[in-house]
Amino acid sequence: MKTSVLIPAYNEESRIRKTLMGIIDIEEIDDIVVVDDGSLDETYSQAQGIKKVRAFKLEKNMGKGYAMNFGLGHMNEADIIVFLDADVCESSSEIKKLINPILKGECDVTIAAFPPAKKKGGFGLVKRLARGGVRLFTGREINSSLSGQRAFKREVIERLGEVPAGYGVEVGMTIDILRSGYTIQEVPVHMTHNETGRNISGFKHRGRQFYHILLILLKKAMGK
Numbered sequence: 635m636k637t638s639v640l641i642p643a644y645n646e647e648s649r650i651r652k653t654l655m656g657i658i659d660i661e662e663i664d665d666i667v668v669v670d671d672g673s674l675d676e677t678y679s680q681a682q683g684i685k686k687v688r689a690f691k692l693e694k695n696m697g698k699g700y701a702m703n704f705g706l707g708h709m710n711e712a713d714i715i716v717f718l719d720a721d722v723c724e725s726s727s728e729i730k731k732l733i734n735p736i737l738k739g740e741c742d743v744t745i746a747a748f749p750p751a752k753k754k755g756g757f758g759l760v761k762r763l764a765r766g767g768v769r770l771f772t773g774r775e776i777n778s779s780l781s782g783q784r785a786f787k788r789e790v791i792e793r794l795g796e797v798p799a800g801y802g803v804e805v806g807m808t809i810d811i812l813r814s815g816y817t818i819q820e821v822p823v824h825m826t827h828n829e830t831g832r833n834i835s836g837f838k839h840r841g842r843q844f845y846h847i848l849l850i851l852l853k854k855a856m857g858k
Contacts, residue, residue, distance in 0.1 A: 635714055635737065636664045636665070636711055636714070637665075637712065637714040637715075637716065637733055637785075638666070638667060638709045638712035638714070638716070639657060639667070639729070640667050640669070640702060640705040640706065640709065640715060640716065640718070641653065641666065641667070641668045641705075642698050642705065642719075642720065643669065643671065643673065643677050643701075644670070644671040644673050644677070644695060644698075644701075644720075645674060646675075646720040646721055647673070647676040647677045649720060649722075650677050650680050650681050650720045651680045651681070652724050653718070653721070653723055653724075654668070654681065654687060655684075655724065656722075656724040656725065656726035656727040657729060658685055660729070660730050662730060662737065663686065663729075663730075663733070664686070665686060665688070665709070665711075665712065666688070667688050667705045667708055668687060668688070668689045668705075668720075669689075669691075669692065669701040669702070669704050669705040670689065670690065671692050671697070671698065671700070671701040672692045672694040672695035672696060673691075673695075677720075678691040688708065690704065690705070690708065697799050698800075698801075698803060699797045699798055699799035699800060700799065702717065703796050703797050706791065712788060713787070713788050714733060714736055714785055714787060715785070715786050715788060716729060716732060716733065716786075717782055717783065717784045717785075717786075718783055719782045719783060722825050725823075725827075728823040728825045729785075731746075732745075732746055732783065732785040732821055733785050735821065736786075736787060740819060741817040741818060741819040742786070742790050742816035742817045742818070743784060743785065743786050743811055743817070743818045743819070744784065744821050745776070745778045745779070745783070745784050745818060745820050746778065746781050746823045747777065747778040747781065747821060747822045747823065748778070748825055748826075749822075749823075749824060759840070760780065760843045761780060763844060763848065764780050764805045765779060767779075767805055767847065767850075767851040767854075768805065768808050768809055768812070770851075771809045771813070771854050772808075772809055772813060774818075776808055776812075776818065776820065777820065779805050779808045780804055782803075782804055783823070784804075784807075787816075790811060790814075790816050794810050800850070801842055801843040801846035801847065802846040802849060802850035802851075805850055805851070806850040806854070809850075
């Protein structure tokens, strides 16, 4: 089975190469697609010239959902598709733990369950909204529904269609996956990412997350 990894990236010049270095030697990974979502720095050039990596650059910032759909259009031969954030640096090597359960036929989708954050972020409102929303619409308790590190059987991606736009993408996909009858396994990983703290930018980011997740849940409530 062929496994491809999709990495959407925006202004990650200091981290993207470290993230790629963590996965290029994983035997189970055949292909890596990086989509630079209109970065204003050197993200694109940092991703070029690395084995297994195909890098694409969008002319302007279009958002994570658009970048992911663009990348999926260049992964036609993949049997397993892995979503990976650009800011996890060397801990990206943990992604192997998400691929193996699917290779073994244990589930259709895996989601990375991160360890607790090292620094205080928000007050848990976004996480509670995400977890409660998934429970409301599927009856399932998924603690890692915000995690962007995921692996899918190709048929799941094809069934879902386009990746939703906005910060609610992961929650929306989790609901759609479970509603479609596919199985999800949460996999504990020792991964880290660029955490947001209790500062103005951090609260703005979480505010946008909350708003976008709420929009996704409202759409689900209306049957969309």
